[in-house]
Amino acid sequence: MAKLRGTGIAAVNYPTGMNLGGDPSQALIHATTSGSFVVALSSTDLGQGLRTVIGQIAAETLGVAADEVVIDTADTDTGPHCMGTFASRATHRVGNAVKAAAEEARTALLEVAALELNAPVGGLVLDGFGNVLVAGDPGRCVRVAEVASKAQFEYGRTISGRGAYMKPKSPVDPETGAMDPDSTEAHACTIAEVEVDTETGQVAVLGIRSAYEVGRQVNPALVRGQIVGGAWMGMSHALYETTEPYYPNPDHKPKDFSEYVMPGPAELPEIDCVVLEVPSSTGPYGVKGVGEMTANSPIPAIVNAIYHACGVRVDDLPVTPEKILRGLEAKWATESAAAAGGR
Amino acid sequence: MTVVEYFLPRSLAQAVDLLSRHGPDLLVIAGGTVAMPLINDGISLPRQVMGLRFVGLDEIEPSDGGLRIGATTTLTSLLRQRHVPMLAEAARRTASWSIRNMGTVGGNLFTPPPGGDVAVALLALDAEVTLEGSRGRRTLALSEFQTGFMTTALEPQELLTGIGVPAVAGETTYVKFGRKEANTPSVVTVAVRVARDGEVVTDARVALGAVGPHALRARKAEAVLVGSSLEPGAIDEAAEAAAEECEPFDDGIASAWYRRAMVRLFVRRALEELVQHVALEGR
Amino acid sequence: MKVAGHHVLDAGPREVFDAACDPATLLAVIPGCEAIEQVAPHEYQGSLVLRLPGVGATFRTFVRLVDADPPHAAGMEGRVEGPMGTIAGRADFGLTEVDDEPAHDGRPGAGSDGRSIASRTLLEYRGEAVIQGPLARLDSRFAESLANTLIAQGLQALNSHLIEASSTVAPASGRPSPREAPE
Amino acid sequence: MGSRIVSFELCGREVEVLVSPMATLQSVLRSQLGYTGTKEGCRQGGCGSCTVLVDGEPMMSCLLPVEDVEGRRVTTIEGIAPVAGLAPIQQAFIEKNAFQCGYCTPGMVVLTKTLLDHHPSPSRDEIIDALGGNVCRCTGYAPIIEAIEAAAAGATTDAGRDAGDWPDPSGER
Structure with a gap:
């Protein structure tokens, strides 16, 4: 029984968002009477943490605590327009729209606070803990909740903001083919280490180590979660998962979790990552997208590591044990033919 | 869900009686890990079902150097017994913790490949199965019990009640x-x-x-x-x-x-x- | 769903053909067959009980013999209907007399008892069926494997029936008793 | 026809519920009793998002006819936490960020809480075997295993429900 080890490397440049026919997202924010802020969006959180990071961006811009912000993504029929949650675009596109809406709402808040504190708008600051202060005179302050309540019951005003962001459509230059399809790009490089069992064709992934450059991190815990989970999913795409079976009969496509092959906790490799932050010029607070790209570079890195380990180059996914065994048989046949020819 | 009656007999005699009264359209389940996925998916559409969880066939007893295993013994119980290590290992490698707490040793003999791993160990141990029905009781070598893909020697009026494992020779x-x-x-x-x-x-x-x-x-x-x-x-x-x-x-x-x-x-x-x-x- | 295969039976083509057209024989050899009646020349209907894991069901069956060329070939059109869905299709059979060679498919039961047999029949079959209803959602491996199992069991039973018929004067009747362990 | 009343202990209180024949425990918990923490996943016993405890042992509630738990003790995610605060494994999940979309989380927490009840210091193999039936598509299991190990080692803060682990929104880390 031979177990062969190999190392592979791969890198990815990942565009945040898409060109489309123009790529807009919009947001509306308003304060409730209790001083919390509601961000209305049509951008769906499909589990990636959008509500968390958008809430952080809104809170940061408004100058209030994150738990004072409610993200309402209830209804794509009635909410402000969004193209959707895909292409790692949400933090960048939706974040920009929310930041713009929050800036307008913050100004509206400070205008009412200025009336209460009898101070110019430009001289007011938010402390991030629910208070509006007069800069340089900390004794003069008012609770955000009080401002919000008085705006509605005494001044008859709304504290609200509108935000829109759009990546305009970029046509292809017919002469050069040049275009500007994305707003910013994130980058990553992965080194994978594998062990190939030449008798079973099974591949054990021993390690996936990556460096990511993802712009400014809004929530480092979520970024790390995406990278670690994405490495696992990349390994799964590389070696296990397929809805199209690799056998001739399409009827063998898996119908449930007992047949849809994916790795379990025992197959977990050592996953490590470092994150570099080079803020983008177009994202809110310099963000880029980090969602989809995390499953990308692990795949070619693993396939390259397999080639390095046993000399079998497989170019369709997943790399099943059968493909490796057949590849090894073909390789040995070629080698022995060459050896015979050389004699 | 098309089930109109779900019987939970409290003894083997009750179970045998229900089966002979309702005939082969009565679907018999034990742990439910084979039947319930089919029922949940609407592939199996039984009207009457009998569950064996409370019939009292879930004991493992040493017997002549071997084991007598009740048909509804859970895979977890099989895993925990110390008499036949290969059966514990086979149970350990079957499905997941939650499924082993539900799935039964008898049910494993009906699990179509690529499942049914305990049956493989039982086959190597020359296990025999006990079948009981209104016409009485008979025993059959496991190698004779599994007759084809998803088919067994079980007669329409019979239940699988136990598995006998002789003393392990070798x-x-x-x-x-x-x-x-x-x-x-x-x-x-x-x-x-x-x-x-x-x-x-x-x-x-x-x-x-x-x-x-x-x-x-x-x-x-x-x-x-x-x-x-x-x-x-x-x-x-x-x-x-x-x-x-x-x-x-x-x-x-x-x-x-x-x-x-x-x-x-x-x-x-x-x-x-x-x-x-x-x-x-x-x- | 497609099935195909072949089987060697320990009787001549004429005996095989006649047995396959006899409702009493069919009742005895078709796995799970509870009732069968001839409703017209070469047309039969009946019921089939299959106790499969997770599924207990009675199926209504309808079979018609078509393109019969006794005793060499026949086609069969049929339907099986039950709560899990419907299987409808056609199968074609060819019967060829063969020399007294060892069984072609190596399956136990086909002339394996060493008795000398006057003639044997190579039965070849090829069928295609469409599955509709909930059953169609299962992997085709399930339906095909199950069909192959039932065909193999049916042909084994048919063979036992033919051997029994040739060694006794009276025709065999009733369902064969479950096989005992050889030990 | 065939409906019957089933009674059992649910998270420490007796419940009686009128059920149609062979309704799954999972559907009764969610649709009739309002215990929506137990998720509906594959309904095939293949994902573990519906994991509950029956007499302290994990089972897939999607495969369990509710009549089968008559007179037994059922614990769902709603019954895992102590009266005040969180169970150590829940705190560990928060501190290790052992979830992303959260769909598998109730099943994972029920399962891992039970694992620690059975094996206060589980080996790596015991952890892997225990998690084998519960699918997580987001985290790749790594932070879940870290959370189990942290909870087993008593290495979580004993802060209660309010102890958030969010990075400071100002971005100052």
């Missing part, structure tokens, strides 16, 4: 190979038992799972082993014979080609492991 090894380590359907499962007089093999069982319509005995491989001393040549020949006589299939887990190759490999590995184990014990 050494055993159990190997399950899947695409992943835990909770995996089998690419192939191999259970071997070899009895020896000195160096010479006097009796051999090679049972295979997930490479046929049900758990299979590789009888040609067994014949190769009997009379040998488990020398490398005999092991290779037995592995080759097993690969030739198995009846593998394609599914989403593996192709027939790959399964056959893995039968050759894992029959060899199982026999080599057995030899090593015996060598260590002998020191």
